[in-house]
Amino acid sequence: xxxxxxxxxxxxxxxxxxxxVCPTKLWFFTHGITMEQESExxxxxxxxxxxxxxxxxxxxxxxxxxxxxxxxxxxxxxxEVKMGKTIEKAHEMQALYYLYYLKKLGINAKAIxxxxxxxxxxxxxxxxxxxxxxxxxxxxxVIKSSSxxxxxxxxxxxxxxAYKELCWG
Amino acid sequence: MxxxxxxxxxxxxxxxxxxxxxxxxxKGRKPLxxxxxxxxxxxxxxxxxxxALHYLAQKGxxxxxxxxxxxxxxxxxxxxTLLSGDLIIKQAKHYLEGEKRMKLAKAFVxxxxxxxxxxxxxxxxxxxxxxxxxxxxxxxxITEIMNVEARIREKYxxxxxxxxxxxxxxxxxxxRPPRNEMNxxxxxxxxxLYAMIISEIYxxxxxxxISYLHEPYERRFSLALDISEIFKPVIVDRIANRLVKQxxxxxxxxxxxxxxxxxxxxGMKRVIQEYNKELSSSVKHxxxxxxxxxxxxxxxxxxxxxxxxxxxxxxxxxxAWF
Numbered sequence: 001x002x003x004x005x006x007x008x009x010x011x012x013x014x015x016x017x018x019x020x021v022c023p024t025k026l027w028f029f030t031h032g033i034t035m036e037q038e039s040e041x042x043x044x045x046x047x048x049x050x051x052x053x054x055x056x057x058x059x060x061x062x063x064x065x066x067x068x069x070x071x072x073x074x075x076x077x078x079x080e081v082k083m084g085k086t087i088e089k090a091h092e093m094q095a096l097y098y099l100y101y102l103k104k105l106g107i108n109a110k111a112i113x114x115x116x117x118x119x120x121x122x123x124x125x126x127x128x129x130x131x132x133x134x135x136x137x138x139x140x141x142v143i144k145s146s147s148x149x150x151x152x153x154x155x156x157x158x159x160x161x162a163y164k165e166l167c168w169g
Numbered sequence: 170m171x172x173x174x175x176x177x178x179x180x181x182x183x184x185x186x187x188x189x190x191x192x193x194x195x196k197g198r199k200p201l202x203x204x205x206x207x208x209x210x211x212x213x214x215x216x217x218x219x220x221a222l223h224y225l226a227q228k229g230x231x232x233x234x235x236x237x238x239x240x241x242x243x244x245x246x247x248x249x250t251l252l253s254g255d256l257i258i259k260q261a262k263h264y265l266e267g268e269k270r271m272k273l274a275k276a277f278v279x280x281x282x283x284x285x286x287x288x289x290x291x292x293x294x295x296x297x298x299x300x301x302x303x304x305x306x307x308x309x310x311i312t313e314i315m316n317v318e319a320r321i322r323e324k325y326x327x328x329x330x331x332x333x334x335x336x337x338x339x340x341x342x343x344x345r346p347p348r349n350e351m352n353x354x355x356x357x358x359x360x361x362l363y364a365m366i367i368s369e370i371y372x373x374x375x376x377x378x379i380s381y382l383h384e385p386y387e388r389r390f391s392l393a394l395d396i397s398e399i400f401k402p403v404i405v406d407r408i409a410n411r412l413v414k415q416x417x418x419x420x421x422x423x424x425x426x427x428x429x430x431x432x433x434x435x436g437m438k439r440v441i442q443e444y445n446k447e448l449s450s451s452v453k454h455x456x457x458x459x460x461x462x463x464x465x466x467x468x469x470x471x472x473x474x475x476x477x478x479x480x481x482x483x484x485x486x487x488x489a490w491f
Contacts, residue, residue, distance in 0.1 A: 032253030
């Protein structure tokens with residue numbers, strides 16, 4: 001039998017994103033201690049995504065990844081909708097991971113990050129980013145498999161985080 | 170929109186038509202905004218349709234039932250949606266490993282005692298539990314902890330009694346049925362608090378039946394009993410104290426029944442009104458640096474417990490700073 005094309009890739013896009021937002025949040029999230037259900041911010045994001053891109057083919061599931069929407073053409077386009085740019089690095093890494101994953105499946109793609117509230121778009125290609133993705137995946141694995149969460153570090157984004165009361169209360 | 174608890178005191182039917190929840194009685198049919206409901210407390214004779222229950226389950230709304238006397242009967246506890254296998258295992262581990270269990274059991278008693286001391290200071294009675302708390306430290310069994318707790322409580326009620334008006338003294342704590350007015354008031358509020366804590370636990374990944382001070386086989390949501398040790402003095406006792414001292418609750422708001430004393434319907438209304446006011450009042454949280462409601466403090470206590478269980482930060486019970 002042929003090997004599964006992507007060994008140990010059961011990591012979700014959100015997990016890669018959270019690695020760059022906050023390792024503590026990543027640990028809680030991956031251990032089922034989720035807070036998103038309490039967050040109006042998350043609701044708002046979902047609403048924006050549903051309303052603004054109503055005609056797109058949405059919530060495309062490929063293995064453990066869930067892409068906001070996809071457009072097929074000469075090159076497959078992976079589209080992600082985000083609210084604001086404060087955690088831009090996390091968005092970029094999430095997109096890079098999707099491209100990496102698709103490449104492993106033999107699909108060449110590019111990603112487009114949408115910031116509808118800022119009326120901005122950003123195009124991302126994998127080119128040269130493989131190593132960075134692999135490093136990130138390794139770190140995700142290390143944090144997930146740790147028996148306890150990493151100590152939270154106070155950042156300005158803590159204030160708008162759904163986990164704020166858990167970490168700091 | 171902040172979600173609020175809904176209390177139903179009158180008789181009627183709770184039903185669902187399309188995607189709206191209604192409460193219907195002889196006064197008519199009233200729509201209820203489901204997105205604004207946090208949980209439901211039912212005191213009246215209420216019929217609930219299965220369609221309404223399906224809807225409440227889907228929205229994760231817990232419904233608590235109280236009997237004719239205002240005591241807790243049980244809850245409609247919808248399917249759990251917040252699950253963490255890892256946390257449940259850790260919760261059980263902290264019960265099974267003696268040292269770990271003792272630590273948490275003592276924390277609940279310690280926190281409760283500190284909050285009782287805080288109340289006595291507010292009520293200007295000179296008493297503290299330093300002796301008992303010293304003994305608590307060296308306790309080696311749950312039964313010993315329970316004994317210390319019982320003695321603290323006895324001393325607390327005796328000191329509190331010094332400040333209570335005649336006719337509203339506790340004298341001796343009695344339950345099922347409560348033997349006098351103050352006991353009836355405290356029991357009624359305790360039932361309500363217990364149900365509220367169940368709602369808060371439901372909204373976290375904690376398993377409500379794995380507890381530390383109380384035994385998990387008490388056929389109750391015993392973790393709520395543990396947490397209530399911290400909040401009974403802070404919430405229940407303060408409300409009860411205020412209600413009788415400000416003469417909001419008077420003799421006529423109680424009645425004799427079942428060889429004991431119970432609240433009248435008007436009495437219940439007055440208590441619930443004060444209770445709701447108290448729980449939605451907020452205090453400045455020193456660590457979060459924002460205002461949080463008294464009810465939210467219970468949720469924060471659950472979070473602190475989670476942090477303890479996952480090994481992030483040792484649990485320190487809430488001691489009222491307000």
